[in-house]
Amino acid sequence: MRTIFANDVTTVVRNLCIQACTILGPDVINQIEKALGGETSPTGRMALEKIIQNAEIAAKENIPLCQDTGMAVVFLEIGQDVHITGGSLQDAINEGVRQGYKDGYLRKSTLDPVTRRNVGDNTPAVIHTEIVPGARFRIVFAPKGFGSENMSRVMMFPPSAGIEGAKDFIVHRVIESGGNPCPPIVVGVGLGGTFEKSALMAKKALLRPLGSQNPDPTLDALEKELLQKINATGIGPMGLGGNTTALAVHINSYPTHIASLPVAVNIQCHSCRHAEATL
Amino acid sequence: MNPETKKIMAPLDAPVVKNLKAGDTVLLSGIIITGRDAAHKKMVDLINSGQDLPFSINGEVIYYVGPTPAPPGRPIGAAGPTTSYRMDQYAPLLIERGLKGMIGKGRRSEDVKEAMKKWGAVYFAAIGGTGALMSRCIKEAEVIAWDELGPEAVRRLAVEDMPLIVATDIYGGDLYISGPEQFQTN
Numbered sequence: 001m002r003t004i005f006a007n008d009v010t011t012v013v014r015n016l017c018i019q020a021c022t023i024l025g026p027d028v029i030n031q032i033e034k035a036l037g038g039e040t041s042p043t044g045r046m047a048l049e050k051i052i053q054n055a056e057i058a059a060k061e062n063i064p065l066c067q068d069t070g071m072a073v074v075f076l077e078i079g080q081d082v083h084i085t086g087g088s089l090q091d092a093i094n095e096g097v098r099q100g101y102k103d104g105y106l107r108k109s110t111l112d113p114v115t116r117r118n119v120g121d122n123t124p125a126v127i128h129t130e131i132v133p134g135a136r137f138r139i140v141f142a143p144k145g146f147g148s149e150n151m152s153r154v155m156m157f158p159p160s161a162g163i164e165g166a167k168d169f170i171v172h173r174v175i176e177s178g179g180n181p182c183p184p185i186v187v188g189v190g191l192g193g194t195f196e197k198s199a200l201m202a203k204k205a206l207l208r209p210l211g212s213q214n215p216d217p218t219l220d221a222l223e224k225e226l227l228q229k230i231n232a233t234g235i236g237p238m239g240l241g242g243n244t245t246a247l248a249v250h251i252n253s254y255p256t257h258i259a260s261l262p263v264a265v266n267i268q269c270h271s272c273r274h275a276e277a278t279l
Numbered sequence: 280m281n282p283e284t285k286k287i288m289a290p291l292d293a294p295v296v297k298n299l300k301a302g303d304t305v306l307l308s309g310i311i312i313t314g315r316d317a318a319h320k321k322m323v324d325l326i327n328s329g330q331d332l333p334f335s336i337n338g339e340v341i342y343y344v345g346p347t348p349a350p351p352g353r354p355i356g357a358a359g360p361t362t363s364y365r366m367d368q369y370a371p372l373l374i375e376r377g378l379k380g381m382i383g384k385g386r387r388s389e390d391v392k393e394a395m396k397k398w399g400a401v402y403f404a405a406i407g408g409t410g411a412l413m414s415r416c417i418k419e420a421e422v423i424a425w426d427e428l429g430p431e432a433v434r435r436l437a438v439e440d441m442p443l444i445v446a447t448d449i450y451g452g453d454l455y456i457s458g459p460e461q462f463q464t465n
Contacts, residue, residue, distance in 0.1 A: 043302070046444075050406045050409050051406065053409075054406075054408070054410070054411050054412040057411040058410075063347075063350070063414055064347050065411060066407075067344060067346050067359050105348045105349070105350045107356075108430070109345075116317070118429050120429075147384075150362070178459075179384055179385045179386060179407075180384070180386075182407035182408045232463065232464045234459040236458060239385060239459070240404060240455065242462050243462060243464075
């Protein structure tokens with residue numbers, strides 16, 4: 001049995017909040033630079049150049065990449081041989097968010113959905129926990145901006161819609177979103193499972209490094225086909241026209257029920273932010 | 280910036296607005312105000328109940344932004360545009376009352392575009408997700424109304440050379456339609 005102190009989790013989460021909101025991953029920068037090489041729209045090129053410049057300024061001056069520093073989404077992988085002591089894990093994570101958003105001068109965006117009164121410290125986090133074999137404790141912090149979150153959807157198709165129905169839905173979701181989610185976007189897709197499983201798979205798909213390949217050959221082919229279709233729409237950077245509408249399509253799948261084909265599309269803006277730590 | 284980039288000053292006057300076409304790149308300097316979801320609801324509620332706004336919108340440019348807190352030594356934190364469609368139900372009334380410009384991202388509704396044509400207002404797109412870069416163009420920031428709204432409070436900003444693209448003009452030109460059409464390949 002391995003012991004982890006709740007206090008240590010707080011400190012790690014605090015630091016991840018600031019890191020994720022100010023430093024864009026090299027995989028993302030790489031993919032944007034690659035897109036710039038193939039972008040033929042002058043406006044699109046200007047947008048991509050400014051996005052790269054913005055990442056440089058943010059990292060150098062310790063300023064958030066985007067004013068929407070998101071809702072705090074935390075993915076935990078907790079080994080089944082780990083014991084957490086010294087307080088509640090959930091409280092420890094929320095305290096880390098509280099400290100990170102205060103100390104990092106990040107925006108506090110959470111509010112009560114009925115009164116719309118701001119909570120004031122960007123808590124509570126949305127926490128997804130997976131119990132895994134072994135004794136590791138991994139935290140991925142993924143602040144989610146809502147310009148892109150608002151464009152996301154879950155559709156419960158009948159089986160007759162088939163994979164063609166799913167593909168149409170995904171491409172049309174991107175077309176209808178236009179410039180709203182800050183393209184070039186990353187399109188996270190969850191195919192199958194239940195209503196909530198599909199959404200969670202779509203969100204998790206956004207964590208996969210850009211430029212990586214789906215280990216499932218069928219899904220890999222589907223990702224490439226969808227990316228090609230999405231980039232042929234002409235929506236382009238910021239929706240102002242161009243060849244780069246998405247940087248990647250990432251798909252996760254899970255068996256589903258004989259009566260259904262759940263399809264979740266979680267859209268992520270170009271500021272594909274996440275930071276992780278293993279304790 | 281390309282050589283055709285126009286330098287313009289805010290507040291805007293009618294001849295400047297008339298001279299802007301969808302697709303133009305501009306550098307905006309001068310004084311602008313900020314407002315997003317909650318502030319728009321408050322403005323429209325006040326106007327509809329016959330009350331005065333605590334600030335003038337006549338000739339003003341409004342920037343749809345909810346910045347991050349200012350770190351020590353800076354006037355403001357990250358300050359990029361938020362998505363504009365959420366302000367669509369409020370914008371026509373504000374345009375009718377003299378608002379001359381809006382800065383945001385994403386396409387606008389037909390009602391907003393009609394009001395822009397009728398009353399002479401322009402819509403600029405800023406590059407979304409470039410909050411750190413946009414922050415550099417903001418030289419001064421001051422909350423002028425509804426401080427209790429936190430990031431959604433109305434601020435007055437002094438800006439210098441803000442890089443913007445004219446997205447929708449007073450002639451019905453809309454880069455959110457014409458841009459993608461030009462690059463569509465399927």
